[in-house]
Amino acid sequence: xxxxxxxxxxxxxxxxxxxxxxxxxxxxxxxxxxxxxxxxxxxxxxxxxxxxxxxxxxxxxxxxxxxxxxxxxxxxxxxxxxxxxxxxxxxxxxxxxxxxxxxxxxxxxxxxxxxxxxxx
Numbered sequence: 001x002x003x004x005x006x007x008x009x010x011x012x013x014x015x016x017x018x019x020x021x022x023x024x025x026x027x028x029x030x031x032x033x034x035x036x037x038x039x040x041x042x043x044x045x046x047x048x049x050x051x052x053x054x055x056x057x058x059x060x061x062x063x064x065x066x067x068x069x070x071x072x073x074x075x076x077x078x079x080x081x082x083x084x085x086x087x088x089x090x091x092x093x094x095x096x097x098x099x100x101x102x103x104x105x106x107x108x109x110x111x112x113x114x115x116x117x118x119x120x
Contacts, residue, residue, distance in 0.1 A: 025050070028095045031103050041113050044090075051092050053080070056113060058089045066091070073108040 032043050032052050044053040059065055062079035069075045069091075080090025097105065 024099075025095045028052070028099060028102055031099070032093070032106055041110060050095050051078075052095060053083075054091045054093060054109075056089050056091055062088050062090070069109060069112060073112050075105045075108050075112070077109065 029043070029046075029052055032054070040057040042055040044055060046053060056065070060068075062081055066077055066079050069077060078092040078094075080088070080092065083090075083092055091109075093102075093106070093109070095102070
């Protein structure tokens with residue numbers, strides 16, 4: 001099983017961050033998990049940090065997908081290859097935006113995949 005903790009980036013120990021930052025990031029990760037009802041999008045487990053990793057359907061290259069999300073849905077994400085994932089179809093979302101903006105971006109990202117596989 002591929003997990004965010006096994007690929008790319010370094011995980012930061014929870015001891016090195018304050019509790020409010022840890023709770024904020026945990027809250028944003030709960031937002032992703034709660035809203036990810038689209039069966040083709042999966043949140044990978046991680047050790048914390050400033051990003052979440054989503055495994056998504058292969059609709060083309062990650063680069064094309066990232067550019068399409070930016071152009072059509074105004075959502076900025078990073079392709080998995082930035083983090084040395086061994087294959088395509090991983091997106092990295094930052095946990096740094098304000099919670100309301102983060103939630104809107106996740107909604108648009110998930111809607112993109114729901115529409116891409118022929119659902120409203």
